[in-house]
Amino acid sequence: MTSTAATGGVTGKTVIDDTVVSKVAGIAAREVNGVHSLGNGAARAIGALRDAIGQRDFGQGVKVEVGEKQVAADIVIVAEYPVALQQVADGVRAGVARALEQIVGMEVAEVNVTVQDVFIPGDDDDKDDEKKEARVA
Numbered sequence: 001m002t003s004t005a006a007t008g009g010v011t012g013k014t015v016i017d018d019t020v021v022s023k024v025a026g027i028a029a030r031e032v033n034g035v036h037s038l039g040n041g042a043a044r045a046i047g048a049l050r051d052a053i054g055q056r057d058f059g060q061g062v063k064v065e066v067g068e069k070q071v072a073a074d075i076v077i078v079a080e081y082p083v084a085l086q087q088v089a090d091g092v093r094a095g096v097a098r099a100l101e102q103i104v105g106m107e108v109a110e111v112n113v114t115v116q117d118v119f120i121p122g123d124d125d126d127k128d129d130e131k132k133e134a135r136v137a
Helices: 017-029 039-050 085-104 127-131
Strands: 001-006 010-015 035-038 061-064 070-080 107-119
Touching: 017 035, 017 070, 017 085, 035 085, 039 085, 070 085, 085 107
Parallel strands: 070 107
Antiparallel strands: 001 010, 035 070, 061 070
16 A cells, blocks of 8 residues: 655655565454464464464464555454354454554455354363274274
């Protein structure tokens, strides 16, 4: 995004990079209740590695298309079980649109939300597998 503004008689050009727009959208999406994480399985695995070394990617799971005056965003989320998926998607859509309009200063054309997965607490525990007896000899 590029804009020219005059403040106090000084003119200049402001450029907001697409990665900044992605980060703003990603942060806003993560703040919505019921969102566990963003991105598909591969992106989340890479994100976990980045988190471990302290380099979190706030734009993970977010794709933006930035025009001269408008922005469109595609967001992939993992919802927490047992939230109402439509309500979470609507919350993500509203939160991202509000952040992009207020922080980036662009009109939002659309925000598409894909619910890629549902996080079930305790689902990743492998301890149950160890306790099961073998079904075959």
